[in-house]
Each structure stands twice: as structure tokens, then as C-alpha cells.
Amino acid sequence: MEALVSILIGTLTGCGVYLILRNRTFPVVLGLTFLSYAVNLFLLVMGRLTIGKPPIIAENITEYADPLPQALVLTAIVISFAMTAFVIVLSLKAYLEMGNDHVDGKHKS
Amino acid sequence: MISHIAILPVICPLLLGALLLLLQKQSLQTVRAVSVVSVSILVVLTGYLLDIVNEGEILVYELGNWPPPFGIVLVADRLAAWMLLITSLVSLFALLYAIQGTDSDGPHFHALFQLQLFGLNGAFLTGDLFNLFVFFEILLLASYGLLLHGGGRLRTMAGLHFVIINLVGSTLFLFAVGTLYGLLGTLNMADLAVKAASAADEDVALIRTAGLLLFAVFALKAALLPLYLWLPAAYAYTTAPVAALFAIMTKVGAYSILRIYTLIFGSQAGSVADLIAPWLLPLALATLIAGVLGVLASTHLRQQIAYLVVASIGTLLIAFGINTHTSIAAGLFYLPHSTFAAAAFFLLADIVATRRSEMSDRFEPGPVIAYHRITGTLFFIVAILIAGLPPLSGFVGKLLILQAAIPHAALPWIMGAMLITSLLTIIALARSGSMLFYRAQLPQTPHTTTNNETGSQQKLTSGFSSLAIVVCLLALCVALTIGAGTVSEFTLATANQLLQPEGYVQSVLGTAR
Numbered sequence: 001m002e003a004l005v006s007i008l009i010g011t012l013t014g015c016g017v018y019l020i021l022r023n024r025t026f027p028v029v030l031g032l033t034f035l036s037y038a039v040n041l042f043l044l045v046m047g048r049l050t051i052g053k054p055p056i057i058a059e060n061i062t063e064y065a066d067p068l069p070q071a072l073v074l075t076a077i078v079i080s081f082a083m084t085a086f087v088i089v090l091s092l093k094a095y096l097e098m099g100n101d102h103v104d105g106k107h108k109s
Numbered sequence: 110m111i112s113h114i115a116i117l118p119v120i121c122p123l124l125l126g127a128l129l130l131l132l133q134k135q136s137l138q139t140v141r142a143v144s145v146v147s148v149s150i151l152v153v154l155t156g157y158l159l160d161i162v163n164e165g166e167i168l169v170y171e172l173g174n175w176p177p178p179f180g181i182v183l184v185a186d187r188l189a190a191w192m193l194l195i196t197s198l199v200s201l202f203a204l205l206y207a208i209q210g211t212d213s214d215g216p217h218f219h220a221l222f223q224l225q226l227f228g229l230n231g232a233f234l235t236g237d238l239f240n241l242f243v244f245f246e247i248l249l250l251a252s253y254g255l256l257l258h259g260g261g262r263l264r265t266m267a268g269l270h271f272v273i274i275n276l277v278g279s280t281l282f283l284f285a286v287g288t289l290y291g292l293l294g295t296l297n298m299a300d301l302a303v304k305a306a307s308a309a310d311e312d313v314a315l316i317r318t319a320g321l322l323l324f325a326v327f328a329l330k331a332a333l334l335p336l337y338l339w340l341p342a343a344y345a346y347t348t349a350p351v352a353a354l355f356a357i358m359t360k361v362g363a364y365s366i367l368r369i370y371t372l373i374f375g376s377q378a379g380s381v382a383d384l385i386a387p388w389l390l391p392l393a394l395a396t397l398i399a400g401v402l403g404v405l406a407s408t409h410l411r412q413q414i415a416y417l418v419v420a421s422i423g424t425l426l427i428a429f430g431i432n433t434h435t436s437i438a439a440g441l442f443y444l445p446h447s448t449f450a451a452a453a454f455f456l457l458a459d460i461v462a463t464r465r466s467e468m469s470d471r472f473e474p475g476p477v478i479a480y481h482r483i484t485g486t487l488f489f490i491v492a493i494l495i496a497g498l499p500p501l502s503g504f505v506g507k508l509l510i511l512q513a514a515i516p517h518a519a520l521p522w523i524m525g526a527m528l529i530t531s532l533l534t535i536i537a538l539a540r541s542g543s544m545l546f547y548r549a550q551l552p553q554t555p556h557t558t559t560n561n562e563t564g565s566q567q568k569l570t571s572g573f574s575s576l577a578i579v580v581c582l583l584a585l586c587v588a589l590t591i592g593a594g595t596v597s598e599f600t601l602a603t604a605n606q607l608l609q610p611e612g613y614v615q616s617v618l619g620t621a622r
Contacts, residue, residue, distance in 0.1 A: 020277065025269070032276050039283040046291035069290065072239055076283055079246050083279070086253065087272055094265050103273075105266045 005045050012038035025091035025101045032087060036080035043073045114161065115170035115185040117154055118193055118230040121147065126223035133217070141208045144219040148204050151197045151226065159190040163599065165606070167616035169236070177236070177617050178300035184236035184617060187603040188441070192233040192364055195445045196357050198585060199452050200226055206456050206578045207350035214259035214348070221258070225251035225354065232361055236617055238289065238296045241365065242282050245330070249275050252358065255351045256343060267342040274339045278329040285322035292316055299617035302372050302610055306379040313380045320374050320384045324366065331362025333426065334396040337419050341403060344415035349459030352411070353452035359422050360444060367429050367437070371607045372614075383432075390430030390519060394526045397423030401530040404537045410458045410470035413541060414451065417495055420530060421447035427527070428510045431517050437604035439509035442597050446502040446589055450494040453582035457487055460575055461545060472541055474548040480576065485546040487579055492538040494586055497531050502589040507531065509597065 012034050019031025047066030055067035091101070098105035125147045132140050162168060168185040171177065185193075204222060212218040228248025235241050257268045290296055292312045293304040308316055329336040340359070344352050366389070374384035400420030407413035425447060428440030458470055461484060468475035478484060490501070497503035507527060514523040589596060606612060 020273070028273060032273065032280075035277070035280045039280050039287070042284060043287040043290075046287045048291075068296075069287075072286075072290070075239075075243065079243070079279075082250070083246075083272075083276055086250070087269075087276065090253075090257075090265070090269055090272055094269050097262050097265050103269065105262070 001049055009038050009042050023103055025103055028103060029087055029091055033084055040073050040076055043069050043076055114158055115168045115183050119234060122223040122227040126220045129220040129223060137213060140219050145204055148201045152201055155193040155197045158185060159194050162187055162190045167613060169616050178295050178297035181240050182236040182617055183234045185234055187606050189233045191603060193230055195448055196229050199357050199448055200354055202578050202582050203350040203353040206575060209575050211348050211350050218258055221251050221254040225255060236298050238286055238298055242286055256347045258351060259348050263346045267346045271339050271343040278326050281322055282326045285319045288315060288319035298372055299614040302614055305373050305381050316381050317384060323369060324385050327362045327365040332359050332419055332422050334392050334399055340419055341412055341415040345412040349455050352455040356448045356451040360448060363425050372610045375610055389426060393423050393426035393430045394522060397526055397530050401533045405533060408472060410541060414454045414458055418451050427523060431514055433513060434604045434608060436513035438601040439513045441600035441603055442509055443506035446506045446586055449582050449585045453579050454491045457491055457579050472544045474550055477549045483576060488542050490583055492542060496534040496538055502586045505590055505593050
């Protein structure tokens with residue numbers, strides 16, 4: 001399970017880094033999204049992987065899942081969602097103003 | 110009331126930002142008045158806060174009365190209050206300049222401005238690492254809006270780069286925060302300081318990695334050498350009041366470096382002590398040199414000022430990098446000076462660019478501008494301030510930093526870099542000043558009559574009042590020079606407080622332990 005999640009985070013990060021180095025805005029936006037997925041997953045597993053354990057104090061239970069990373073991830077998801085929406089609108093605006101979707105706004109020769 | 114003063118600088122801009130959104134339908138005059146009054150109140154408030162914490166007390170505000178390290182805390186110590194006061198002063202003058210007409214170029218300027226202050230003040234006050242991330246996002250999101258205010262091709266392009274690089278920075282920040290939480294089980298900065306110092310041996314390497322990742326993020330915000338390339342375009346192409354406000358933005362990165370690496374990774378932190386000591390000083394020196402080379406190569410005034418901001422962050426981080434009481438104190442003296450001077454310069458550049466109409470601020474001989482004598486004099490004073498010539502505060506700041514560097518092993522490097530870059534700055538500014546003012550010619554052919562008419566209208570609207578704001582910012586620098594004794598005593602006390610983080614830790618966790 002740990003290995004699977006690690007590979008998943010690594011793959012997502014790798015794809016994200018590759019995509020943000022592309023020269024068109026759409027892959028860059030996708031890359032940012034991949035990176036934020038990777039980091040959200042990373043934050044979540046920082047509370048350690050647990051199955052079937054409650055995050056809230058209850059009777060007759062001695063082992064808990066850590067609730068804090070879940071709260072952190074919720075915040076991070078909301079923020080990255082808002083940022084993605086913003087960067088999509090901004091890249092559309094850039095596309096409309098430049099007439100192309102190159103990240104430096106270059107015209108095709 | 111007094112116990113709640115630590116949260117007021119955070120909560121007031123938030124509520125006002127929301128209120129200003131509602132007032133948008135009202136006349137622009139109302140919105141402007143509310144905005145200016147609220148920022149003026151913020152200046153008084155932060156001044157009062159500084160007065161309280163100047164006794165050496167550290168105010169800890171527990172949100173929702175949850176005791177730390179479980180709840181989120183706001184911590185107001187000398188450094189936080191000092192940064193708050195500088196922010197509110199800069200933002201007041203940026204706002205006063207904006208209401209001369211810049212704010213009507215696009216919607217929601219004032220609401221975004223308040224939210225920007227919300228993020229800045231929160232970042233300075235928070236005592237929780239994840240909360241620092243959240244406030245960074247708030248101030249960045251507001252800054253994206255402000256940066257793009259007014260629109261235009263170049264501005265959109267610079268904005269896109271700024272947004273993308275900061276989003277990558279935010280992701281790195283979260284990776285670092287996640288690693289620290291996974292290893293140490295806390296995000297409260299005081300608690301992190303305690304736990305990091307007594308970390309298990311097998312975790313040390315990962316904690317150091319996380320600490321260095323955080324440094325990369327803060328270096329990005331502060332515009333340190335390999336990560337400064339976003340700054341010149343972003344600052345040069347945005348509107349003048351926003352650029353003036355952004356003079357404080359790079360200082361948020363510098364503040365975070367100072368806070369995290371004295372508190373959590375300071376010299377008392379056992380196996381993770383002095384984490385960035387081998388990195389900070391060389392990078393700062395390289396930033397200073399690269400910034401000044403940019404200043405020399407700039408083709409228009411606002412770009413030149415943006416590179417001056419890079420150079421000033423280099424100087425500031427040299428002071429922090431030397432990492433002694435006196436050098437941090439010198440840096441904290443230099444910080445307000447460089448902020449006020451850069452803000453004043455951005456505003457002045459806008460005045461010059463507006464008056465030169467279609468010539469803008471390119472370094473080409475242009476027409477003689479209105480009020481050229483007073484504008485030229487102001488340019489001269491700002492240039493002296495920024496280059497660090499006597500008798501103004503730039504000189505005092507650089508002198509203090511050089512004095513603090515004398516016992517340091519890298520003294521020749523520091524001395525050489527700072528003195529040579531000062532000389533190069535003087536040369537560059539003298540060249541741009543003579544290009545803009547001395548070599549100005551009377552217009553020979555009136556082939557652009559329409560442009561001249563709009564130009565003269567703009568001159569009428571931005572008459573003496575906009576110059577007066579620049580004068581006010583310069584007066585702050587003069588006050589900093591005259592009150593240098595008092596201020597440097599205060600900054601020395603701040604440095605002492607920073608280098609003895611036990612006080613901070615005890616104030617935050619005192620009740621819990």
C-alpha cells in the first residue's frame with residue numbers, strides 16, 4: 001500500500017513537472033493541476049495510511065486515524081481549486097490578448 | 110479589548126474588503142473614503158501594537174481559545190509589529206496615490222487592496238506554519254488581481270508568469286509542510302522549534318530536506334538569485350501604486366526566512382541548527398550583483414527600479430545571512446528604508462512616465478516635463494537614498510550592515526560586493542537621471558497635438574498632490590535618518606529577541622507546559 005501510494009505521488013509529480021515545462025499554457029495548467037493532486041495526496045498520507053479507524057474520539061477505541069492532515073488537505077484542495085480556476089481564466093485572457101497560447105506570448109513565424 | 114489587539118490588523122482588512130465589495134455600487138468617492146480611512150486606522154493600530162510589544166512582551170492570541178499547539182495562534186512580537194507598521198505605512202501612501210485615478214481603471218481595486226493587506230498582516234502575525242501557507246495564498250491571490258489591474262498585453266503576460274511560478278512555489282511549500290508534519294507531528298512554529306531540536310537521528314535528513322524546501326519557497330517570494338526572474342517584468346508592467354505596495358511583498362519572503370531560520374532552524378536547534386547558513390550569504394551576494402547588473406542594463410525606468418528592488422533584497426539578506434545580533438538589527442533598519450524608497454521611486458517613475466506621455470519612461474531624450482525642477486529634485490533625492498549616499502537613511506543602513514560584517518570571515522566579499530554595487534548603482538541612476546531630465550528637449554514638431562492635449566490633461570489631474578505623496582514617503586526616510594538612534598536601538602532589541610527564541614517558545618507554549 002505504501003509503495004503504491006508513493007509510486008502514485010511520484011508519477012503525478014513527474015508528470016506535473018514535465019507538463020509545467022511545456023511552452024503552451026494549456027499543458028502548463030494541466031501540470032499545475034497534477035502537481036496539486038500529488039501534493040494533496042502527499043499531505044493526506046502524512047497522517048500515515050490507516051484503514052477503518054475513526055478520526056474522532058469514541059468509546060472502546062484505542063487507535064485513531066490522524067484527523068489533521070484531512071483538514072489540511074481540505075484547505076489545500078479548496079485553495080488549489082480556486083487557483084486552477086483563476087489560472088485557466090488568466091491563460092484564456094492571455095490567449096485572447098496575444099492571439100496564441102505560447103507562455104511567452106510569441107507569435108508564430 | 111487590549112487582549113484582542115493582535116487580531117485586529119488581520120480581521121479589519123478582511124471585513125473591510127467584504128464591505129467594499131458591497132459598496133461597489135455606491136459612488137467611487139465613498140469607496141475611496143472608506144478605504145483611506147480604514148488604512149489610516151490601521152497605521153494607528155499597528156503603531157499602537159508596536160508600542161505595546163516594544164516593552165519586550167510577546168502577545169499570543171489563541172483563536173477560539175484553543176490552547177497551542179492544538180489551536181492556531183497569532184503571535185505579535187517586535188519583528189511582527191515592526192513589519193506590520195511598515196506595511197501599513199507603505200500601503201497608506203500607495204492607496205493615496207491610487208485614488209488620484211489609478212483605482213478607476215478596473216473594478217474591485219479597493220477590495221483587492223484590503224484583501225492584500227489581510228494576507229500580508231496575517232503572514233506577519235501567524236504562529237502556525239500551515240496558516241502561513243494560507244496567508245501566503247491569500248496575499249498572492251489578491252496580488253494577482255492587483256497586478257492585472259488595468260489590463261494590457263504586457264501586464265497579462267507578466268501576470269501569467271507571476272501566477273504560475275507562485276503556484277509552483279505554493280506546491281513546494283505544501284510538500285515541505287507535509288514532510289514536517291509527518292515527521293514532527295505539529296505545525297505550530299514554537300512547537301516545531303522544540304520538536305526539531307530533539308528530533309530522532311533517522312529523521313534529521315528529512316527534516317533538513319523539508320527545511321531547505323521551505324527556504325526555496327521563501328527565496329522565491331523574496332526574489333533571491335536563481336528565483337528572481339519573475340520580478341522585473343511583474344513589477345515593471347503593473348500600475349504604480351500596486352508596484353509601490355509590492356515593495357513590501359519581497360520583504361514577506363525575507364521576513365519568513367528570518368522568522369523560520371531563527372526560530373525553528375536557529376543555532377540552538379541541535380542537529381538541524383543553522384540549516385541555511387552555508388547558502389544564504391553567497392546567494393544574497395550573488396543576488397545583489399545580478400540585481401545591479403540588471404539596473405545597469407535596463408532600458409526603461411520602471412524596469413530599472415524593479416532591478417533595484419532585487420538588489421535591495423540582496424543587501425537585506427546579506428545582513429540576515431551574516432546572522433549576528435548587530436547584522437540582523439542593521440537589516441531590520443535597512444528593510445523599512447528600502448521599502449519606502451522603492452515605493453517612492455515607483456510612484457515618481459509613474460509621474461515622470463505620465464508627463465512624458467508617449468515617450469513613457471524609456472531612456473530616450475524626451476520632452477521637458479511639467480514641474481521638471483521639483484520632479485528632478487525628487488529624483489535626485491530618491492537616487493541618493495537608493496544608492497546609499499550620505500546623508501540619508503540608505504547610507505545609515507548600508508553603514509550599519511558593513512559595520513556588522515567586520516568580524517565576519519567573508520568580509521572582503523561583502524565589502525567588495527556592497528561598495529562596488531553602490532558605485533554601479535550611482536552610475537546607472539546618474540545616467541538615467543540625466544537622460545530623463547538634462548537631455549530633455551522642447552518639442553520641435555507639434556505632430557502629435559492630440560497626444561499633447563491628453564498629456565496636459567493628465568498633467569493637470571496629477572499635479573502637485575501626487576508629488577506630495579512621493580515627498581511624504583521620502584519624509585519617512587528622512588525621519589528614519591533623524592531617528593536612526595532610536596530605530597537602531599529598537600532593531601537591536603528585535604534582533605536580540607529573535608536570536609533568543611526560548612522567549613517566543615515559552616510565550617506560546619508556556620501555558621501548555
